[in-house]
Amino acid sequence: MPPWTEPSRGCGGALALYRRSAAADARPWHLRWVPVCSSTEPLLGRWLRNAPQLDHPRAVIAGRQIRATGQWGRPWMSPRGGLWISAALPWQGRPPASAMLIGLAVATGLAERLERRGLEVAIKWPNDLLVNGRKLAGLLPRLVQRGSTLRLVRIGVGLNVENRIPSHGVALRQVLGPAGGSPCLWCAELLQVLDRCMEDSVDLRWCVPEAERRLWSDRVRDPDDGLIWSISGLAPNGALRLRRGAQTKDWTRWSSGPGSLS
Incomplete structure (x- = not known):
């Protein structure tokens, strides 16, 4: 595994954008960035093992991943120019009905922010975002429990921003041009989506009708x-x-x- 940067080093731009946008609602996120790794998931796992007390949300961000996988263990192309992030969220409310519901809440929140840029976004149940029928983003949530007690929520997110993509994918730079923003900008946007999920941890069912009307197919x-x-x-x-x-x-x-x- 690559050596760690110090917490928040290499993430200053994303944190500045996040704090400016979230203003008084900003949380004390702890971020770590690596230029390249096999996958952000094992790095986040190591961080949690070495410092298990999760007082604040954490995330590991990679410039690129070389062995990332999505649902069913399929390779997830993660070149430079995209947002590749794994986050750990302390969870204060009752355990949600399922990790799937958390994933839908994150997908819906991210879709809303993309729609503000003029995109029409569909949710391919349970964990992909599509634009024009092509994959823009993928999410992989899971619950970490100790016995029957929910300890934390982990979620990995990959978002195509200005990176190379396969034929079945789409990137923001393709559909929005320079207005598509940067991985730094979309990291700040995603942190606010995750903030909302933590804030609404008592009941995430608000996302169900919103996700339902964005379903990709009938x-x-x-x-x-x-x-x-x-x-x-x-x-x-x-x-x-x-x-x-x-x-x-x-x-x-x-x-x-x-x-x-x-």
């Missing part, structure tokens, strides 16, 4: 048997509600890999 293919199901919305815990004739079911996760029709 139908989906079951990856296990190939059957097509209509999407009827989201359950209060963030599950995807499906209907096929008289049959109904809720998905809490993709069974064996996404079966999107988009």
Whole structure:
């Protein structure tokens, strides 16, 4: 693993933008930046092991990642110019219904901020943001518990800003030009989204109708048997509600890999 910078070193620009935008609502974030790493997730894990008392939110940010993975362990292309971040959030409220609900809250909050720039953003349940049907961002949340007690929430976020992208992806610089901003700017925006989730930790269900109206499709293919199901919305815990004739079911996760029709 690369040596650590001091906390907040290399993150001064993002912190300055965050504090200016959040103003009196700014929290004492502890940030660490590395120019390159295999993935920000193990670095955050090491930080939490070495300093387990989580009094304030923390995040590890990388200039680029060389072995990052997304859902189902698929490689996540993370070259220079994107926002690659793993955050740990102290959680004061009751445990949320699921990590999925936290992911939807972050996805919805980030979508709202992107929409302020004039983008039309869709949420590909449960953890991707799409623009024009192409992937702009991915999120991977998880809960860290000790027994039945929620200790903290971890979430990894990758956002294409001004980086090279694969054919199925899209970057902000492509669709917004110079107005797309920088990884530094979007780090500051994301910190405010995460602040909101911590503030609303008692009940995140506000995000369900907002995520529901941004769903990327009205139908989906079951990856296990190939059957097509209509999407009827989201359950209060963030599950995807499906209907096929008289049959109904809720998905809490993709069974064996996404079966999107988009």
